[in-house]
Amino acid sequence: MNFQKGGEILSLYNKDKITVWYDKHSKSVLSFILLMVKDYQQAEDLTHDTFVKAYLYFDSFEHHSSEKTWLFSIAHNLTVDFLRKRKPAMFLKEMFHLQKDNAPLPEEVVRIKEESYELYTALGELKDTYRRVIILRKIKGFSIEDTAKILNWSESKVKSTLFRAIPALKKQLEKEGYYNEEAIRRY
Amino acid sequence: MRRQYEDTEFDVPLKDLESNFMWKITHKQDLKNRILTDIENLKPNERKKNSIIFTNSKKVRLTKMLTYSSLVVILLFSLTIGTYFVSPTFANTLKSIPIISSIFGNQEYAKEKYGIVEQEYNDWSELFEIAKKTFSKDEYDKFTILWKKYAELNKKMIVVNGKRTGRSSHNLSDEELKEYDKVTKKLEPYLGTIYSKYTYTMDEAQKLVNFPIKHPTYIPKGYELDEEEARADVTSGQPKPIIRMTYKKQNADESKAMAYWTYTIQIQENMKEKLTPYEANINAFEKEDKHLIYSDYTLEGYTFTLRKNEFGNIISLRIVVPAKDGRSAYQMFIINSTLPKEELEKVLLSMVVK
Numbered sequence: 001m002n003f004q005k006g007g008e009i010l011s012l013y014n015k016d017k018i019t020v021w022y023d024k025h026s027k028s029v030l031s032f033i034l035l036m037v038k039d040y041q042q043a044e045d046l047t048h049d050t051f052v053k054a055y056l057y058f059d060s061f062e063h064h065s066s067e068k069t070w071l072f073s074i075a076h077n078l079t080v081d082f083l084r085k086r087k088p089a090m091f092l093k094e095m096f097h098l099q100k101d102n103a104p105l106p107e108e109v110v111r112i113k114e115e116s117y118e119l120y121t122a123l124g125e126l127k128d129t130y131r132r133v134i135i136l137r138k139i140k141g142f143s144i145e146d147t148a149k150i151l152n153w154s155e156s157k158v159k160s161t162l163f164r165a166i167p168a169l170k171k172q173l174e175k176e177g178y179y180n181e182e183a184i185r186r187y
Numbered sequence: 188m189r190r191q192y193e194d195t196e197f198d199v200p201l202k203d204l205e206s207n208f209m210w211k212i213t214h215k216q217d218l219k220n221r222i223l224t225d226i227e228n229l230k231p232n233e234r235k236k237n238s239i240i241f242t243n244s245k246k247v248r249l250t251k252m253l254t255y256s257s258l259v260v261i262l263l264f265s266l267t268i269g270t271y272f273v274s275p276t277f278a279n280t281l282k283s284i285p286i287i288s289s290i291f292g293n294q295e296y297a298k299e300k301y302g303i304v305e306q307e308y309n310d311w312s313e314l315f316e317i318a319k320k321t322f323s324k325d326e327y328d329k330f331t332i333l334w335k336k337y338a339e340l341n342k343k344m345i346v347v348n349g350k351r352t353g354r355s356s357h358n359l360s361d362e363e364l365k366e367y368d369k370v371t372k373k374l375e376p377y378l379g380t381i382y383s384k385y386t387y388t389m390d391e392a393q394k395l396v397n398f399p400i401k402h403p404t405y406i407p408k409g410y411e412l413d414e415e416e417a418r419a420d421v422t423s424g425q426p427k428p429i430i431r432m433t434y435k436k437q438n439a440d441e442s443k444a445m446a447y448w449t450y451t452i453q454i455q456e457n458m459k460e461k462l463t464p465y466e467a468n469i470n471a472f473e474k475e476d477k478h479l480i481y482s483d484y485t486l487e488g489y490t491f492t493l494r495k496n497e498f499g500n501i502i503s504l505r506i507v508v509p510a511k512d513g514r515s516a517y518q519m520f521i522i523n524s525t526l527p528k529e530e531l532e533k534v535l536l537s538m539v540v541k
Contacts, residue, residue, distance in 0.1 A: 015226055022219050031208045041356060041364070044218055049224045060440065081445055113207035119200055138201040166195050 014058040022051055025068055028140060029075050035135050036079050038124060046082060050075040069146045072136070076150050122172040130165035137162055227440060276356035286319055287312040290331060291338065301338045302346035306463045316423045317381055330377045332371055340367045351465055385419045385426055392417035392428040398508070399519035400430055400454060407530050410434040413449065420461070430454040446501045450524040452534065457507060457516035472505055472520050489539065492520075493528060504531040508539055 029050055034043040053074050054061075061070055064082045112120050123131055136147040137158070287308070291297040294308045303311070311334075317452045318330055343358050344367075345351060356364055372385060393400050400414070413435035419426035432452045439448030453472075472494065480495045494503040505520035521531050 011528070015223070017227065019219070019223065026215060027208070027210050028205070030210060031205070039356070044214070048218060048222055048225070052225055055226050111209040112204070113209070116200065116204040116207035119197075119204050122524065134201065138195070138198060139205050141202070141205075166197065169197060 014055055017058065018051055018055045021054065021067055021071060025071055026051070028068075029071055031129065032072065032081050032135055032140060033075055035123060035131065035139075036122070036128075037082065042082070046075065046078050050160075053078065061103050065146060065149055068072045069142065069149055072140070072142070073150045080148065102131060122169060125172050126168055129161055130168050134165050134169060267296075285312050286315045290315065290335065294454055299437045300342075302342040302351055303338075304351065304464050306461070310421075310463075313420075313422050314381070317384070317421055318377070321381055321384065322377070326377070330374075333374050333377070336366075337370050337374060340370065345465065353465055375502075381421055382418070385421055385428075387417040387419070387428050389417060389430070390416065392430055395419075395428050396456065396517075397515040398454075398456070399514065401538050401540060402432065403452065403534045403537045405533045406434060407526055407534065409436050410450075411437060427456050427458075446523040447525050450526060450531075450534075451523050452517045452519055452521050452538070454517060456536075457518045472503060472522060487536060489536070491532065500525055502528060502531070504528060504535065506535040506539070 026047060026049075030043055030047045033046045034040060037043055037046070049097055050071060054071055061067070065073075106174065126134070132151060133147065135142070136142045138186075142150065144155050144158050147153075148158045151158065153161075203432055271354065286350070287297075291301060291308075291311065294305060297303055297308050297311075315331075315334075318327055322330060340359065340363055343363065344354050344356055347358060357369070359367060389400055400417075406412075411434060413433045415430070415432045417428040417430045419428045430453070431456075434450055434452075436448040460471045462474065472492075482493050482495075484491050490507045492505040492507075494505075501523050503520060503522045503524070505518055507518045508516060510516040519535050521534065523533060
């Protein structure tokens, strides 16, 4: 971040922007990450990193997509990186298994209303690519174009993956005994 | 057909999931404050942590610490006295008892009491052997107390209904989670001290391994060496350094996943990777996962293994170099890159001494 000549004013402007974005999108970003990692503490940390990173790279934000798409793109990349990064501190923790989780589960800090809990559980059982595309397209309501940008996939891959993901979700709900026409019709 | 799944019977309930997700407003505000504080400090990786210590819990900890210290002192004193006053044979037997068993009992007991598997017991054993040699008595005692506290909290995360499971902090209460963070934070400098003994320069590493450590002569366009390191697992035996060279793309958009702008080459002896049961082993090349697909092939006389995963176009590649002219066999791999397979092949082949 440039702090020379008016850089501070720019920095304040960026910070204000991030504050507004946080108020508007943090809950959605957090729930997206939580659905991915199924660990509240980790989801909170990654949400933190998403907004700090958005601030740091604010200048590179180009308005080709909405701020929400850009934030989700950062959140998605950070989440994927979460399992891949190797940093010295982490290495030590890995070596002696000082990390907190490797099979995280949903936490009670956040609440999901009962009528949606079955879907939440079923989504957690789906393969990762299916889960991601359903979350972004159907839960978050992103367009195919924006979903492709966030996942760094082609639009056709988004469509074809979603095409397979929905029957998989239905099958999972049936398997868990949650799916019936009546339950769906009540919506 | 496609339209059928674009508009689905689940659209409304899925949409409702978003609005049915409730996040406590206090948590939201707390996180916002944390983010803004970190932004002001311009150090995103250095989050301020609450270091307030409540008087009561401090007293409790002090009492526990004294209790543990006393136990450790008595135990060590007994062992020392024992070696002086018992027969030489028995004294030797005592000396040959691993340190870990005086702290956590034998493997069976440690499994029962702390939930750890054989691999972890052995790792801890090595760690305590080294700690004993590295630290002063006072430091060693403190380290032991901290590790025992860690072991107690660790058990709550890995054992559910008497059965070993994957690690989950959800099994800890809020207070326990805070305690866990404090304990691991306090352990870090101790582990750092131990681990610094197993960190090497490239020249030092070369003296410890019987295979050539060579930088690639082929580097994909736009990339340059960012950092390199050589480290070995903590061991009381001969250290086996693992060498890592990380290459970074110049002027990269670092807001993208690292696999898009860095790649790391790992060089190590041709051994089976250590995988601890129930643990994530997230950076192991041999890790089995339903999302990972491995395929072997031969190129220029070398065995390659390609690993693809379902996260977009990210791949990993390994080459195994057989033993030759008195040199040991070794393997080199690149984990998680978006570069084409052919580029990774060129990088790895350029490192092989022919």
